[in-house]
Amino acid sequence: MKKIGLAIHGGAGTIRRSTMSRLLEKEYRKGLEKALKSGWNVLEKGGSSIDAVCESVISMENNPLFNAGKGSVFTHEGKNEMDAAIMNGVNLENGAVAGVTGIKNPILLAKCVMEKSEFSLLCGKGAEKFAKKNKLTFEPKEYFYTEKRWNQLQKAIKTGQAFLDHTNFEDIKKKEKYYGTVGAVALDSNGNLAAATSTGGMTNKMFGRIGDSPLNGIGNYADNNSLAISCTGSGEYFIKLTVAYRISALMTYKKMSLKKAADYVINKKLIEIGGDGGIIAIDKKGNIVLCFNSEGMYRGYVNEKEKFVGIY
Numbered sequence: 622m623k624k625i626g627l628a629i630h631g632g633a634g635t636i637r638r639s640t641m642s643r644l645l646e647k648e649y650r651k652g653l654e655k656a657l658k659s660g661w662n663v664l665e666k667g668g669s670s671i672d673a674v675c676e677s678v679i680s681m682e683n684n685p686l687f688n689a690g691k692g693s694v695f696t697h698e699g700k701n702e703m704d705a706a707i708m709n710g711v712n713l714e715n716g717a718v719a720g721v722t723g724i725k726n727p728i729l730l731a732k733c734v735m736e737k738s739e740f741s742l743l744c745g746k747g748a749e750k751f752a753k754k755n756k757l758t759f760e761p762k763e764y765f766y767t768e769k770r771w772n773q774l775q776k777a778i779k780t781g782q783a784f785l786d787h788t789n790f791e792d793i794k795k796k797e798k799y800y801g802t803v804g805a806v807a808l809d810s811n812g813n814l815a816a817a818t819s820t821g822g823m824t825n826k827m828f829g830r831i832g833d834s835p836l837n838g839i840g841n842y843a844d845n846n847s848l849a850i851s852c853t854g855s856g857e858y859f860i861k862l863t864v865a866y867r868i869s870a871l872m873t874y875k876k877m878s879l880k881k882a883a884d885y886v887i888n889k890k891l892i893e894i895g896g897d898g899g900i901i902a903i904d905k906k907g908n909i910v911l912c913f914n915s916e917g918m919y920r921g922y923v924n925e926k927e928k929f930v931g932i933y
């Protein structure tokens with residue numbers, strides 16, 4: 622059997638041991654372990670990387686701790702508007718949705734766009750119509766309500782700014798930020814790469830704001846010739862740098878290793894323009910990189926040899 626591997630993230634930011642309760646840390650670790658297991662079960666049985674990344678992302682979309690699906694943050698108007706993207710490294714097929722409400726698992730809708738439409742990206746009402754047509758599961762708005770997120774919105778409204786997830790409002794004064802999005806990348810036993818990303822975006826975001834996550838080559842990308850990658854962080858800066866494709870291009874055209882390319886883009890170029898966050902990626906040989914320039918990133922990986930889950 623060829624090499625297989627899977628990596629996941631649940632958002633990056635100023636995540637510190639000193640401000641995290643032991644109980645909450647345990648919950649996050651449990652959530653990450655569960656997401657890894659969901660994807661690994663698929664890969665281990667010889668399943669495809671596309672199915673594996675989907676399973677891992679669904680697991681985090683269903684977990685209110687993460688800013689995606691059920692745990693999505695609120696927009697300024699008190700809605701949950703979600704973005705998601707998926708890409709298949711075999712044929713560069715991709716599907717994405719932006720600004721969708723009420724869909725239980727936006728990643729499944731992105732997959733549906735990839736497989737059942739001739740388009741790459743559907744947004745808002747049209748995407749929801751497409752979801753109904755394809756019998757995807759919808760949930761009432763109460764399903765997406767979490768007290769923590771609602772309180773975050775109330776605080777954010779007072780400041781008049783939009784914030785990335787996990788924001789500690791004390792830290793805002795110190796200009797420190799927290800992020801939230803979920804993602805998964807995988808290499809399957811056929812040597813195929815895939816990436817999936819899903820997010821509620823930013824707390825208090827204004828109407829129509831779309832981040833980097835559903836944008837192909839920016840927040841999410843997969844190409845069997847280079848890598849599969851999922852990003853999390855200050856979306857607008859990731860868009861300026863076309864982060865995902867930039868790392869892929871450095872590997873393809875400059876023959877850089879995944880580690881070197883990721884380090885250059887995240888720890889040099891992104892910092893230079895004031896952006897923060899991180900990426901998870903896997904290359905065609907199964908090398909895994911979890912790279913971030915923030916204090917922490919909920920993350921993990923698994924392959925035949927080892928399993929790792931980290932936060933700080």
Ligand code: ASP
Nearest residue numbers: 800801802832853854856
């Ligand atoms: N990148 C996401 C966005 O800008 C948010 C995040 O990763 O925390 O929508």
